[in-house]
Amino acid sequence: MSRSAYPYKDPIPATAFDEQRAASVLADLRQGGEALEDPVISAEFAALWDDPAAVALLSAIFGNSPFLGRLALSDVDYLPLFFAATPQDNLESLLDALAQGLTDASDIDAAMAQLRLSRRRVAFLVALADVGGVWNLLQVTSALSQFADAAIGGAVRWLLRQAGQKGDLALPDMTQPDKGSGLVVLGMGKLGAFELNYSSDVDLIILYDDEAAPYTGKRTAQDCFIRLAQSLVKMLQELTRDGYVLRTDLRLRPDPGVMPAVVSMRAAEQYYESLGQNWERAAMIKARPVAGDLALGAAYLERLQPFIWRRNLDYAAIADIHAIMRKIHSHTGAGSGGIDVEGHNIKLGRGGIRDIEFFAQTQQLIAGGRQPELRLSATCETLRALASGGWIDDVVADEMIAAYDFLRQLEHRLQMIADEQTQTMPKTAEGVALLACFMGYDGPAEPDIEPAEPAGPGQDFRGVLLHHLDRVHHHHGLLFDDAPGPTDTGNLIFFGTDDDPETLDQLAAMGFEGAQGISATVRGWHHGRYRALRSTRARELLTTLLPALLRAIADTANPNATLARFDRFLSNLPTGVQLFSMLTARPNLLELLAEIMGSAPHLANYLAENSNVVDAMTSAEFLGAPPRLTALRQEFADDLDQALDFQDVLDLTRRRVKERKFQIGVQILGATIDADRSGESYADLAETAVGAMLPKVGEAFAVGERHGVLKGGAMVVLAMGKLGSREMTGESDLDLIFVYDYPDPDSVSVGDRPLPAQQYYSRFSQRLINALTVPTAEGKLYEVDMRLRPSGNSGPVATRFDGFGDYQRKEAWTWEHMALSRARIIAGDDALADRVRQTIAEVLCRPRDRTTTAEDVIAMRQRLVTKAGPGNSNPWDLKMVRGGLLDIEFIAQFLQLVHAPEVPGDKLRILHPNTCKALSNLTRAGDLSRVDGDCLIEASGLYRDLMALFRIAVAGDFDPATAPRGMVNAALRISGASDLAQLEQRLLATQAGVLEIFRKIVGDTAETGPKAEPC
Incomplete structure (x- = not known):
């Protein structure tokens, strides 16, 4: 080995932080080299220790990275080979060896072992070249990306050959199984841009072409490729005794929560065309075929170019990009305060790597559609292109590139320490000092960079790091400042595939539980x-x-x-x-x-099932007071004028009622109207709907069903119960009685299908009930209850006027007269209406025996108590509990029946159908004491305010133990109570007071009531 074969810098930039550990590893290596049986390698090992620069480089690596020390000791005989050639030659040899090893592998275990051996050697090779100053950042990331390509491509080829040998795929060429396979693996993110980091995972999208895949198995091509993808992930990331190769993430595929691990190209293209998001456009900028049929992958990406590079962006698209940018900006911190080096995330934190990448990609997304020269994948290339195109200043590009180079190199050093995919700085000064040594910063600070603190271990390194973070944050902030629209987004980021840790923390801080589920x-x-x-x-x-x-x-x-x-x-x-x-x-x-x-869960569910009522919220008067009867009648008339047929009448009426009921419910929730106003509004709405429907049903009955009209005949609709008293809630039924009359006993309708008068009105009334209750595409209008008609369910649906009067005078029970006290005509013939009102007044004003009437009222109350069961001791059962709303109504109705005959013509209006107004009039007439009247009216208001809320908020009874907190808060706001315990005590006291008045006025009952101080 010649010294010139390995061109490391001399002196080596880095130094050992832990010199003792470095010396220990070197000693173990020297001992291991001496024990080698191969004399050639042993001699090369001995020569290695004679090269001071090589020893210094190894010392710097082992003194900072326990992981690299373990790698060297696990592969002692290969260590000299790293210094026998240039890093590039070594890399090519290792990639060739990997390809050959995979070709020779007889089973998946052998293939996985070869992949892991190659990964360990490439990891050590890259560390030598990086720490030794031989390779710059581009060469380091390129080498890591080349190895990833080779590992993924080699594993895919091995798996395709296995599929071909089993007969699942008829591959054109088994020596090159990827070509013509119909399978494509796209490398995304840093892999796609040849910017892979030292311990990076790889983001892959695996696709197949339905038409190109030569599948010959018994299932489907997709099943085959999904199994192949599962095996690929196993080969790459499963941790064995030999380690792992690449952490693999398939979640950048279209909609990973729904789409399978392998997606057909056709489905992917349809997804991007219709549902692709801007962050996915940004992700696809860096996409590159890395395995499988590369030509097929390139053609696919070419077809995606219009999605990635939109030539024309509307305001909403640009606003969406800016919104993502604002989230990134707020996430990394928009303030001007300092940065703590310890614990800072150099990727996601303020001034970090992601800020640089997003700085480039945001401008690419906006301008790349019209400027092809910006369609680049590498970050630094993109920054230079942005400067060339005048999008950013040259100084900005230079500073961002310098920061990117420094931060990526620091990222690699962080990951080399323990082979961890981390970008977070150590939280201790000692850990920062280690990194300073590993980065070669134990000498003077760089020129023109003022140290942030007095001199200390690693201080020069701190100054350089803070300088780069500050410049990135400054430039990124200026770009952010140009984005329109202020926002207080907080650290909330939902694009991409990974849950952002700070977003999860922020969601938890906002009060959400299970932040990962919220993010999903x-x-x-x-x-x-x-x-x-x-x-x-x-x-x-x-x-x-x-x-x-x-x-x-x-x-x-x-x-x-x-x-x-x-x-x-x-x-x-x-x-x-x-x-x-x-x-x-x-x-x-x-x-x-x-x-x-x-x-209001019940109102929310109603809204979910009737989403068209949201349209009502867009109107200017939605938050104003609900319209009164006259305005409602005009509104319904205008609606029904647009009806093309009777079905339109049914749908338009239901739609309008739903919108208005929703408006009333919202105003109850916001406490902008009380129970008196909401009860009137609900009743006005129902009265208008019935009144609007009556002539339309008559027209359909007379013309559509060809029954014609009954000359001289008339009908009225008598509202009973809550509709009659105008005390309705959002869930109230319509208690109705139909009364008709005709002059001639033998009257028959004039039409193609004539009907006798009694049958005519009976059928007509049933048609009206159907029109009010039948479900349509817009749902039901109301439930209708006819049990208060003469003879109840056993009586005819509609009653002739004479029969109605006779029944009320001769057969009706006291409780039926109590119900009649709330009767009110809401639709029909005016003349007949006057006659019916007169009859009702005569019946209610006839003299009665007070004792007998009281006994009847008490008997009816006891009957209802028995029917209600044990729940009527529950103070939250505001209607049925003793001392509740029903007792107040019975008191009012009892006093009305007893005292109405005393004032001829009811001049004092004690027969008012509304309970509170009747109580007020009874008080003025002297039939009820002022104290008792005020107590009953106040109690009625409290009960009905709460009941109005409960009816819109929950389906069923209110249970304080399970009620939504929002509804509880609304109940407390309405009642003025500080908590539920105080409200319950107020209810108990109110119920005790009402029950005492009931017993005093009507009489005692056998049952006990609430025990509390009366009101």
Whole structure:
């Protein structure tokens, strides 16, 4: 061996930090060399110790890298060969030996052993050339990439030969099995750009061509290639006693959460054409065929050029790129404070390698479509091209390239220490001092770089490192400052395939649990797995919106549950562009949407199943007070004027009702309206819907079904229950009674299919019920309950006027008159309506025995208690609990029935159908004390405010133990309580007060009620 054969620098740039360890390894090597049986190699070993520069180089390596020391001791007889030729000659010999070894390998174990032996030797070779100053950064990364190409290509060829020998593939040439195989392996990232780092993993995309693959097996070509890919990963990254070859990552393929490990070229092209994201465009810049049929791979990438290099970028696309850039910028820190060398991540941290790479790639994505000279894969080449094209100054390019060279070299030294894929600086001063020695910085600082601190171990190195990090951060920051739109994104990065550690930390700090699951959900949105996100524009808008969206979700009481509901909402959304544009332009609506998802699961589920109601949120009056009856009638009339047929009538009515119910629910949630206003609004909405539907059903019945009209006949719709009293909630049914009349007992409708009057109105009423309840594409309108009609379920659907009056006067029970106190006509013939109102007033104002009426009321209450079961001691069962809403209603109805006859014509309006207004009028009439009246009205308001919230928030009963935190907070806000315990005590006290009034006015019951101080 001649001294000139190995052209290392003299003196060697690096020095040993741990001289004792270096000496120990050298001594062990010398002893191992002396024990070699081959006299030629033994002589070369002896000569090695006579070369001071070689010994200094080995000492610098072993004194800083335990890993390289172990490599040398595991392969003693090969060590002299590293110095017998130039590194390039050595590399070529090792790659030739690898190819031959794989050709000769009889089984996968032998092939894996050959791959690992070659990897260990190449790792030591590169370390010698790098630390010895023989190779520059480009040569080092090129050598590492060449070995990766050889390892991946050789393993693929070995596997293809095995598949050919088994009869799965009819390969054209078994000596070159990759050619014509239909299989392509793309090297991505640093491998694709020949920039692989020392302990890097390799990002691969494995593709196959359906038409070119010569598959002859019994399954499919895809099955065959998936098995091959699994074997390839095993060959490369499985850790055996011989080590590993390359950590392998296949997640850069299209939508890795859905797509198989090997993707057909056709499917991949369709994905990029329709769902490809800007970060995937950036990733494909560096793509290169590294194994398989290279010509087929090159043709595939050529077809992808229009996707990678978009010639025309709209505002949304540029905004999306800038949004990614802002995330990177905020992630690495936008402040002006200092950087701590210890623990700093030189890749992902402020001023790190990724900032340089993204600085180049961002400008490539924007300008490369129109300037082909920017379509380069290597980072430094791209920076020079950007300078040549006038995109950046020459000084900026020079400083970024210098920083890239330094940081990549430092990255290699970090990874050489223990063969770890790390870019994080040691957290101790001693560790930093070791790196300073390994980098050759134990002498004076570089010129023109002011040390940041007083002199100390490794201080010169610190100054150089901080200088480069600062310059990169400065230039990257200027590029960021040019991006439009301020944002407070925080450290949230979701593009790419890996979970970003700082993003996971930030999500946890924001209040999310299971940050990896949250990241996976958001990543799925970016992959366009939902219909609303399949357009490029929708995904680009989402990228811009995402930081504010996650912040709004994080501000809710249970961020995880809120995100899950928003995810379900997105999954049902037909299109996303309009919604995302609206939410971006109107942040208050974004906060509102998050509040719905966080505080009202039932309303959120309703929204997820009826995503078209989101359109209502775009209107200017959405957050205003719900419209009153007159405005609603005009609104419905305008809608139904557009109906082309009766099906349109059904759908348009349902759509409008859903939108308005959603608006009311949102305002209940935001506490902008109380239960009185929401009850009226829900009732006005139902009344309008019934009133709008009645003539349309009549038209369809008369003309469509050809039953014609009944001359002189009339019908009215009588609202009972919550609709009658205008105390509805979002889940209330419609309690209805249909009353009709006609002049002639023998009346028959005039039409092609005439019907007798009774049958006519019975069928017509059933058609109206069907119109209100039948499910259509827009869902149901309302549930209708007819049990309050004369004779209940056993009676006819519609009742003639005389029969209605006779029943109420002669057969109706007291509880039916109690229900009748809430009756209100909402649609139909005006003249008949007046007659029905008069009949109801006569019935309700007839004299009654107070004791008998009280006994009837108590019996009905006891019957309902028995039917309700044991739950009526639960203070949260606001309707049925003793002292609850039902008791308040019974008190009001009892007093109405008893005292109505005392005032002729009900001049004091104690027969008002609304409970609170009736109580107020009873108080003014002197039939109820002011104290009791105020107590009952206040209790009714509390109950109904809470019930209105519960009905929009949860399906079923409210359970404080399982209720969403957001809904609990809303309940506390409505009630003024500080916590649930205080609210429960208030409910118990209120219920005790109501029950005491019930017993005082109506009478006692056998059961016990709540024990607490009455109101």
